[in-house]
Amino acid sequence: MAISPAKIFIVIPAYNEQDNISIVIQSLLKYEYQVIVVNDGSTDQTSWQVQQFPPVILLEHLVNLGMGAALATGTKYALSQGAQIIVHFDADRQMRVADIAQMILPIVQQEVDVTIGNRLANSQIPVLKKYFIFPIARILNNLMTGLYLVDVHNGFRALNAKAAQKINIEQQGMAHATEIVQKIKKFNLKYREVPVTIDYHVFGQGIGGGLKILHDLFLKKIV
Numbered sequence: 001m002a003i004s005p006a007k008i009f010i011v012i013p014a015y016n017e018q019d020n021i022s023i024v025i026q027s028l029l030k031y032e033y034q035v036i037v038v039n040d041g042s043t044d045q046t047s048w049q050v051q052q053f054p055p056v057i058l059l060e061h062l063v064n065l066g067m068g069a070a071l072a073t074g075t076k077y078a079l080s081q082g083a084q085i086i087v088h089f090d091a092d093r094q095m096r097v098a099d100i101a102q103m104i105l106p107i108v109q110q111e112v113d114v115t116i117g118n119r120l121a122n123s124q125i126p127v128l129k130k131y132f133i134f135p136i137a138r139i140l141n142n143l144m145t146g147l148y149l150v151d152v153h154n155g156f157r158a159l160n161a162k163a164a165q166k167i168n169i170e171q172q173g174m175a176h177a178t179e180i181v182q183k184i185k186k187f188n189l190k191y192r193e194v195p196v197t198i199d200y201h202v203f204g205q206g207i208g209g210g211l212k213i214l215h216d217l218f219l220k221k222i223v
Contacts, residue, residue: 002108003084003085003104003108005031005032005033005034006032006034007034007082007083007084007085008033008034008083008084008085008086008087008104009033009034009035009036009074009078009081009083009085009086009087010028010033010034010035010036010087010089010100011036011038011071011074011075011078011086011087011088011089012024012035012036012037012038012074012089012090012091013038013040013067013070013071013074013088013090013091014037014038014039014040014042014046014050014070014091015039015040015041015042015046015064015067015070015091016042016043016044016046017042017044017046017091017092018042018044018045018046018048018049020091020092020093021037021046021049021050021091022049022052022053023093024089024090024091024093024097025037025049025050025053025056026053027097028089028097029053029055029056030097031097031100033087033100034057034078034081034083035053035055035056035057036056036057036059036074036077036078037050037056037057037058037059037074037091038059038060038061038070038071038073038074039058039059039060039061040061040064040065040066040067040069040070041061041062041063041064041065042064046091047060057077059073059074059077061073065172066172066173066174066176067155067173067174067176068169068170068171068172068173068174068175068176068179069169069172071088071169071176072168072169072170072172072176075088075159075164075169078164079161079164079165083161083164084160084161085104085107085108085158085159085160085161086158086159086161086164087100087103087104087156087157087158088155088156088157088158088159089155089156090155090156093199094198094199094200095117095155095156095196095198095199096196096197096199099117099156099194099196099197100158102194102195102196103115103117103156103157103158103194103196104158106192106194107158107159107160111190111192112189112190112191112192113159113160113162113163113184113189113190113191114157114158114159114160114163114184114189114190114191114192115157115158115191115192115193115194116149116151116154116156116157116181116191116192116193116194117151117154117155117156117157117193117194117195117196117198118149118150118151118154118193118194118195118196119151119154119156119195119196119197119198120134120150120151121195122195122196122197126200134151134152137152137153138150138152144178144182145178145181145182145184145185146182146185147181147184147185147191149181149193150193151193152177152178152181153174153177153178154177154196154198155177156196156198157180162189163184163187163189166183166187166189167180167183167184167187167189168183
């Protein structure tokens with residue numbers, strides 16, 4: 001099945017990314033994808049930077065709501081514009097634009113509904129993450145979602161329109177990543193992990209971030 005690049009939407013949540021967002025956008029505009037940036041209440045010049053690239057769609061949150069909320073806003077907008085494939089992509093220059101093609105290929109070929117990036121094979125991952133945080137995260141993810149993933153909480157993912165419509169992101173913070181996997185299982189969506197390269201400029205989430213995710217997920221169950 002051929003899909004026009006105009007029907008492939010890249011959704012980028014951005015919070016205080018004035019030093020990175022222009023570079024990310026310039027890399028994406030070499031292709032013909034539709035690019036959406038959700039400025040999630042930034043207090044720096046992120047919004048102004050995005051406005052320098054007229055082809056890019058800029059959506060604004062007046063206050064910082066969290067990455068899950070930003071992805072929900074961007075995904076809903078993309079669906080309203082007739083998106084056939086939606087790619088979630090970070091604003092911090094750690095993901096490689098060149099990997100998008102291999103992320104969307106199994107969806108274009110109608111083999112799966114969702115692809116999830118697997119950074120373990122191709123990335124230089126900080127030792128603490130690779131040998132301590134990731135193994136624990138895999139066990140917890142398997143227990144909480146019923147799906148075994150080699151890599152967990154990798155924000156690089158692609159969804160076809162059917163999957164994006166079914167996976168209504170309700171977790172506003174970082175727990176959205178686990179929520180998405182739970183809903184892949186719930187709706188029996190076909191998925192595949194795809195090798196990607198993540199270039200670590202900063203460490204990212206640590207143990208504290210993981211505990212916050214567990215808190216958010218259990219709090220939602222209680223509520």
